[in-house]
Amino acid sequence: METILHLIFWVLCFWILYSALAFESLEVLVENGIERSIYTRNPAAVPTLAIVLAARALLFYGLSFGVLSRFPEHRQWRPLLAQLALLVAASYLVEWGLLRALNKPPAVPPGIDILLYLFFTLAAFAYRLAKDWWRNERLRARLAEEKLTAELNYLKAQLNPHFLFNTLNNLYALAEREGNEPLSEGIAGLAELMRYAVYDSRADYVPLAKELHFLQRMVEMQSLRFDDEDELAVSFQVSGRYEQLKIAPLLLVPFVENAFKHGVRYGRQSFIRLEARVENRKLYFTASNTVYEDQARPHEDGGGIGLENARRRLKLLYPEQHQLEIKQQEDTFLVNLQLELDGR
Template sequence: MIRKMATVYGYTRDWLLNLGLLKKLRAERYAMELTFLQSQVDPQFLFNSLNNLCALALDEGSPKTADGIAKLGTLMRYNLQDAQAELVPLSKEINYLEKYIELQQLHTSPQTELEFNLQINKHGQYEGEKIAPMLLIPFVENAFKYGLSSIVPTRIYIGLELSNDRLMLNVENDIVSMLQDRVNKGFGLETVKKRLALRYPGRHQLLIREEDGVFAIQLEIDLRS
């Protein structure tokens, strides 16, 4: 009887140890996969912006060029330093978003109607909130990528709202006809979908639709940890 109990105890102990090891391996795999996906965020827009600034510098020796380079420097510092963290202050992510939009405006056609609407509750204070870095920019980048035209008028709308620890991002853009078939097939959007699923499982909603030549996304994230 004692021998049987010892055997059962041994099996139970080994089972628990193996279960603990399995959980540890799964956790490590989760961390590695998340790190890999974060590293895949495409920084190509930085190089495109540099090219645009070079063209601007050739056309005019103006303060706009210096201002653009300063904004680009801010973006690169965030991309190379802060974006490697697991979470960053929401204020930094929003600042990054604002600088990116301002930088894009340097070469946006006058025919493009651009609106950025930022609504923050808590009397404008959101320093305590944190978010996974580089999570919002792919949606905004996508709008500029497929919604800019030097030939026809287009509209880009970006709305960001924080209410009761819930962050809501709305982005809409007219689709330039020549890029119609490429919308919603980019690597950036697929990557951010995977990041959302890993980082905020059951705590986010993402709706993507394309209708009447307009591409729109609605993202809601529960930031409570």
């Protein structure tokens, strides 16, 4: 459909230019006292005007699909204006070179030529804005639909949370009575994680301190699976002032889950390093873990609540407020996230 609209646009532009600029002569005929005007146009102007439009198409698509597509990420006007000037120059050189090669005179007066450059430049800006707006609206609608579906599925599958917490409390009391301290600590940690995931995460934003505490408890729970023989080194460092800041709940969880899922093997030397640093209301979060020689980029499986889910949540909740870098090196998988936060 979009391709058809593009064709209609260019055909309409050509028809307007041909009607306005290919005028050759005007004849006035008088029949029975009635004057009749006959306009004649020069068919030889067709290839010349086609060259003019081809050059303007270079400007239009170079702007809308090239220069302007990268502008929202950087928001720098000087490079934008420099690239715009280069595109205008390239468009002019294409038009001039083709007309010269075909030995054709300029088809458009200089004043109208400038107006055409201005028109197609503004048209490229308008088209890019409309395209980005439509894409963002579709993304918002799809994510809203997926959120509703997830909530419905959650309600369908949800057991009574009070029953679950009561059961965990009973198991905790039993473990305490039997003197099994690691088990009782694990049950208490699981109850704390579930309480945060079930109740606290219903809010749109939660205190960053709560989210970081949840991650710390999550790391402790994940570490219960391993002992000294597994040679696992886990570190989680938090620094900076973040008492007044808030963040979308469970936003960082996929990165921690990914590290434990793919970065640890029983009986193998492994490491997981997590760091959360806050400076000037900006969160710098880093997660790195071991990559084994027989792994073929396993981290991008995107299954369940994975890295792709985190990317999409960041695009929706923090547009133009985050930078996410995910890369796999020879022996390390690395996630770097910069996130602008506020008190909301």
